[in-house]
Amino acid sequence: MNDTIIKVDNLSKRYRIGVQDVIHDSLIASIFSWVKSPISNFRRVQKLSKFNGEDGQDIIWALKDISFNVKKGEIVGIIGRNGAGKSTLLKILSRIVEPTDGQASVYGRVASLLEIGTGFHRELSGRENIYLNGTILGMTKNEIKENFDEIVEFSEIGKFLDTPVKRYSSGMYVRLAFAVAAHLNPEILIVDEVLAVGDAAFQKKCLGKMSETAKSGRTVLFVSHNMHTIQDLCDRTILLEDGKVAIDGDTSDVIKHYLQPEMMKTGESDLTDNFRSRKSPGKLRAKAIRILDKNDEICSTYEINDPINIELDITNVNDNGFAVSFLIFNQQGALVYHIRSQDGNIITKNLGSTITVRMTIPRLNIIQGRYSVDVWLGNHLDLLEDHVESTISFEVVNRGHSKVPLRSIIHETGKWQIIKN
Amino acid sequence: MKSKSSSLTREIIIKPKTGWQIINWKELKEYKDLIYFLVLRDVTSLYKQTVLGFSWAILRPFIKMVIFSVVFGGLAKIPSDGIPYPLFVYAGLVPWEYFSTSLTKSTGSLITGVGIYTKVYFPRLILPIVPCIAILVDFAIALSIVFILMLKYGFAISFTILYLPILILLMILFTAGLGIWLSALAIQYRDVTHGVQFLVQILMYAAPVIYPISWLPESYRIYLAIYPMYGVIEGFRAALLGQNAMPWDIIGMGAISAFVMLISGAYYFKRKERIFADVA
Numbered sequence: 002m003n004d005t006i007i008k009v010d011n012l013s014k015r016y017r018i019g020v021q022d023v024i025h026d027s028l029i030a031s032i033f034s035w036v037k038s039p040i041s042n043f044r045r046v047q048k049l050s051k052f053n054g055e056d057g058q059d060i061i062w063a064l065k066d067i068s069f070n071v072k073k074g075e076i077v078g079i080i081g082r083n084g085a086g087k088s089t090l091l092k093i094l095s096r097i098v099e100p101t102d103g104q105a106s107v108y109g110r111v112a113s114l115l116e117i118g119t120g121f122h123r124e125l126s127g128r129e130n131i132y133l134n135g136t137i138l139g140m141t142k143n144e145i146k147e148n149f150d151e152i153v154e155f156s157e158i159g160k161f162l163d164t165p166v167k168r169y170s171s172g173m174y175v176r177l178a179f180a181v182a183a184h185l186n187p188e189i190l191i192v193d194e195v196l197a198v199g200d201a202a203f204q205k206k207c208l209g210k211m212s213e214t215a216k217s218g219r220t221v222l223f224v225s226h227n228m229h230t231i232q233d234l235c236d237r238t239i240l241l242e243d244g245k246v247a248i249d250g251d252t253s254d255v256i257k258h259y260l261q262p263e264m265m266k267t268g269e270s271d272l273t274d275n276f277r278s279r280k281s282p283g284k285l286r287a288k289a290i291r292i293l294d295k296n297d298e299i300c301s302t303y304e305i306n307d308p309i310n311i312e313l314d315i316t317n318v319n320d321n322g323f324a325v326s327f328l329i330f331n332q333q334g335a336l337v338y339h340i341r342s343q344d345g346n347i348i349t350k351n352l353g354s355t356i357t358v359r360m361t362i363p364r365l366n367i368i369q370g371r372y373s374v375d376v377w378l379g380n381h382l383d384l385l386e387d388h389v390e391s392t393i394s395f396e397v398v399n400r401g402h403s404k405v406p407l408r409s410i411i412h413e414t415g416k417w418q419i420i421k422n
Numbered sequence: 423m424k425s426k427s428s429s430l431t432r433e434i435i436i437k438p439k440t441g442w443q444i445i446n447w448k449e450l451k452e453y454k455d456l457i458y459f460l461v462l463r464d465v466t467s468l469y470k471q472t473v474l475g476f477s478w479a480i481l482r483p484f485i486k487m488v489i490f491s492v493v494f495g496g497l498a499k500i501p502s503d504g505i506p507y508p509l510f511v512y513a514g515l516v517p518w519e520y521f522s523t524s525l526t527k528s529t530g531s532l533i534t535g536v537g538i539y540t541k542v543y544f545p546r547l548i549l550p551i552v553p554c555i556a557i558l559v560d561f562a563i564a565l566s567i568v569f570i571l572m573l574k575y576g577f578a579i580s581f582t583i584l585y586l587p588i589l590i591l592l593m594i595l596f597t598a599g600l601g602i603w604l605s606a607l608a609i610q611y612r613d614v615t616h617g618v619q620f621l622v623q624i625l626m627y628a629a630p631v632i633y634p635i636s637w638l639p640e641s642y643r644i645y646l647a648i649y650p651m652y653g654v655i656e657g658f659r660a661a662l663l664g665q666n667a668m669p670w671d672i673i674g675m676g677a678i679s680a681f682v683m684l685i686s687g688a689y690y691f692k693r694k695e696r697i698f699a700d701v702a
Contacts, residue, residue, distance in 0.1 A: 096543040
């Protein structure tokens with residue numbers, strides 16, 4: 002097709018993660034390894050950029066055989082959990098890192114905004130930094146000159162224009178940085194999660210400017226964890242999972258799929274299966290998880306202010322004891338509850354190898370929506386044994402008197418009174 | 423917003439590269455505004471929040487001149503071809519200070535610039551080159567003091583000063599060439615940043631900063647001529663003070679090796695460029 006502006010074919014990226022050092026238990030061994038260390042250090046440093054075919058333990062594929070096309074003028078959202086490969090994909094398309102395999106063709110001038118304020122120098126004034134940051138982002142001196150007044154106005158820094166940016170408040174710094182970025186005018190704009198900074202009013206202004214840019218016929222690739230922003234800006238969205246394209250299609254469909262994965266069970270969930278994102282360096286294992294209501298019945302829908310019970314079956318328990326954490330996330334990926342057994346005054350020693358723990362939240366003070374639960378298991382020293390993401394989900398509904406949905410993260414009914422004089 | 427992007431729509435292929443790469447000089451030219459502002463950043467930020475400001479550009483070689491004059495000229499009685507030792511050593515220190523400062527900054531340029539090139543694409547070759555341009559401001563200020571010293575010691579400016587631009591160009595090319603080599607090595611092997619201090623020290627004694635080349639046996643000349651700063655420093659004295667003839671043979675040899683250093687450095691850098699963001 003003629004109007005394809007980005008073409009990605011089987012793109013892969015391999016990284017080497019740090020391998021644990023060997024710990025020596027004798028003085029002789031330590032001295033010997035210290036003498037040898039320049040050689041082993043040299044090999045290790047060299048290995049950062051050399052791969053010898055074998056896919057050892059310390060190699061991860063951040064991206065694996067990604068393919069998709071983007072047409073001119075499309076605004077494409079890219080979503081996925083942390084570590085799904087979103088940033089790696091943007092970095093490859095921005096030509097910051099090189100792919101290990103595959104190919105991408107880009108037709109047009111690209112500007113990437115993986116961070117705002119790249120190259121800002123603390124000692125330089127706002128004016129000097131506008132020019133410096135602008136050219137780093139790919140604008141020419143003349144382009145910045147043309148837009149200079151607009152940038153200054155947008156940033157609302159006014160009389161501080163000639164003050165070194167190290168004297169700026171963090172809000173001013175962010176506003177100036179975003180003002181420069183907002184005036185980029187390339188054919189293709191690649192944006193990572195950069196809007197999660199600054200105060201709410203300014204964020205709104207930036208979003209307005211972004212959608213204006215996006216709607217003026219530019220092609221935009223946009224990564225965000227904020228589903229509202231994605232929904233507002235993008236017609237099409239790509240969901241990445243473990244370095245692969247999970248789905249690619251209409252934004253509403255993809256978001257629906259992402260937020261309510263069919264694999265994520267409600268009510269009760271068996272954890273003996275191989276979970277997609279499980280880290281288990283220890284022996285301790287989470288076996289099953291259940292969510293129960295106040296009558297001890299398995300249930301997946303709760304009302305605000307209801308009590309909720311979470312039960313977890315654990316195997317391979319060691320007599321030294323253990324620690325459990327439940328991490329409860331909302332749909333935007335924000336961690337709303339982090340509940341730890343260490344805070345709960347339970348004795349975990351000498352309990353036998355298979356047990357069940359039960360945790361009660363007496364009152365759910367969170368708003369309507371779907372929530373997912375991560376399980377974290379540690380040993381008596383708080384070191385990780387088993388970590389399973391998205392084990393189970395439950396729904397919170399608001400059957401209160403107002404039909405207007407709540408907009409906070411936590412909920413408080415409040416104690417209300419009418420006071421008459 | 424007006425769109426004035428000068429570049430034509432072109433195709434960029436992103437794929438794994440192996441082996442030697444061609445250096446895209448045209449692309450470097452397209453980024454001239456970025457080079458300009460990075461140089462401006464280095465120049466304007468260097469002496470921010472100092473009391474003496476650009477006086478430091480004079481003070482650094484000047485203080486060294488005083489120390490060297492006392493130690494090497496006064497105590498060690500190193501000859502200086504009949505030129506008063508302070509003037510002799512200062513004329514050598516002007517190009518030397520440029521070389522040592524630029525080389526150190528250039529070597530570390532990929533490490534200090536990591537926050538930029540892991541976020542944005544631009545030809546990374548710009549980074550080690552920028553200090554070699556920015557330090558020219560210090561160099562020019564330090565150079566102007568030579569003329570005051572010459573006035574003080576009763577030296578007239580001769581026509582040989584017209585050779586100075588050639589020597590300055592040679593000095594820049596060699597500094598950039600070595601800087602490019604070392605920066606590409608330093609990003610993966612940080613030992614280079616520690617080692618470069620010693621390298622600079624060794625290179626200073628290898629160059630005729632504190633002694634004249636006439637002090638060395640004739641047979642050494644041909645070997646040392648491979649090191650371009652040798653000819654640059656001796657050439658500076660000849661061009662400024664006019665006491666000795668221009669050592670064109672040494673300068674010519676130096677020019678060849680500076681050129682080899684720059685071209686090989688640029689190619690090595692391009693070859694390593696693809697891993698910078700991964701290993702940084």
